[in-house]
Amino acid sequence: MKLNIQNETSRLRAVILGTAKSNGATPTLQEAYDPKSIEHIKAGTYPTVKDMIHEIESVAAVLKKYDVAVYRPEIIEDYNQIFARDIGLVIEDKFIKANILPDREKEIDAIKHVIAKIDADHVYKAASEDIHFEGGDIMVHNDYIFIGTYLGDDYSDCIVARTNMEGVAYIASLFPHKKVKAFDLNKSMTDPRDNALHLDCCFQPVGHDKAIIHKEGFRNPEEYEFLVDLFGFDNLFHIDKKEMYHMNSNIFSIAEDVVISERNFNRLNDWLRKNKITVEEVPYAEIAKQEGLLRCSTLPLIRD
Numbered sequence: 001m002k003l004n005i006q007n008e009t010s011r012l013r014a015v016i017l018g019t020a021k022s023n024g025a026t027p028t029l030q031e032a033y034d035p036k037s038i039e040h041i042k043a044g045t046y047p048t049v050k051d052m053i054h055e056i057e058s059v060a061a062v063l064k065k066y067d068v069a070v071y072r073p074e075i076i077e078d079y080n081q082i083f084a085r086d087i088g089l090v091i092e093d094k095f096i097k098a099n100i101l102p103d104r105e106k107e108i109d110a111i112k113h114v115i116a117k118i119d120a121d122h123v124y125k126a127a128s129e130d131i132h133f134e135g136g137d138i139m140v141h142n143d144y145i146f147i148g149t150y151l152g153d154d155y156s157d158c159i160v161a162r163t164n165m166e167g168v169a170y171i172a173s174l175f176p177h178k179k180v181k182a183f184d185l186n187k188s189m190t191d192p193r194d195n196a197l198h199l200d201c202c203f204q205p206v207g208h209d210k211a212i213i214h215k216e217g218f219r220n221p222e223e224y225e226f227l228v229d230l231f232g233f234d235n236l237f238h239i240d241k242k243e244m245y246h247m248n249s250n251i252f253s254i255a256e257d258v259v260i261s262e263r264n265f266n267r268l269n270d271w272l273r274k275n276k277i278t279v280e281e282v283p284y285a286e287i288a289k290q291e292g293l294l295r296c297s298t299l300p301l302i303r304d
């Protein structure tokens with residue numbers, strides 16, 4: 001398989017979509033690794049496997065309708081495998097295995113059959129355990145690579161900070177011809193409304209020249225301003241705290257003019273349609289309770 005990813009929005013041809021088939025029992029508070037899951041475990045509203053299967057399979061159906069080749073992970077019994085995005089990433093023709101949170105380390109084994117289709121010298125893995133990065137923090141945008149990180153002193157105690165500057169440097173080393181821009185993100189282990197778990201939880205390009213953004217996701221106002229300058233203020237759809245909590249920035253593009261979005265994202269979906277983008281609505285509010293949505297559930301392999 002010849003990989004090709006240059007940006008977030010060109011026509012999608014092949015993708016890995018996560019699976020909810022054997023998610024296991026509701027995690028304990030100790031097992032959870034994000035504040036939104038913790039909130040729902042405490043409230044007794046953590047999603048059921050049945051509901052999550054229904055939601056993720058509705059995404060599979062949309063991808064099929066657009067003739068996208070869809071690869072699925074093999075099943076690991078009682079293990080969360082929904083968020084395929086984070087376990088690896090493709091930039092240009094390279095597949096890079098993530099150096100992911102240890103709780104999620106096994107997920108990559110389940111896509112071995114996909115990685116086996118890629119020429120071995122196009123598959124990368126950072127050797128040092130001090131290098132941390134997950135796919136949700138990394139976005140290629142033509143000449144740019146955008147990377148979410150966290151520069152706070154408490155990085156090592158913060159399990160919602162998944163990409164460090166060593167990770168940024170590693171990705172930059174693989175793509176010396178790209179402009180790499182890191183973004184220091186706001187993190188909270190206790191309140192999901194203040195937690196940009198990954199860059200795609202507060203920002204994502206969409207369409208030809210637009211992007212969805214949550215200003216408060218950025219710790220450094222200058223880095224937010226950089227994106228305003230790059231995209232132009234009028235091309236940005238600003239989402240508020242509540243919309244970011246519901247994961248509005250985490251929709252998924254099949255093409256510049258087709259996205260998969262959550263059916264309750266009324267304000268966003270209206271704006272997309274106003275911009276001549278077809279919105280394929282799916283139910284995803286249950287999976288959203290785990291602080292991940294549609295971009296998080298997909299790992300694109302080939303776009304035009």
Ligand SMILES: NC(=[NH2+])NCCC[C@H](N)C(=O)O
Pocket residue numbers: 033034037083085086135136137197198200201290291292293295296
């Ligand atoms: N790309 C993403 N935003 N992924 C979301 C992953 C959510 C998952 N609960 C975690 O904490 O790892």
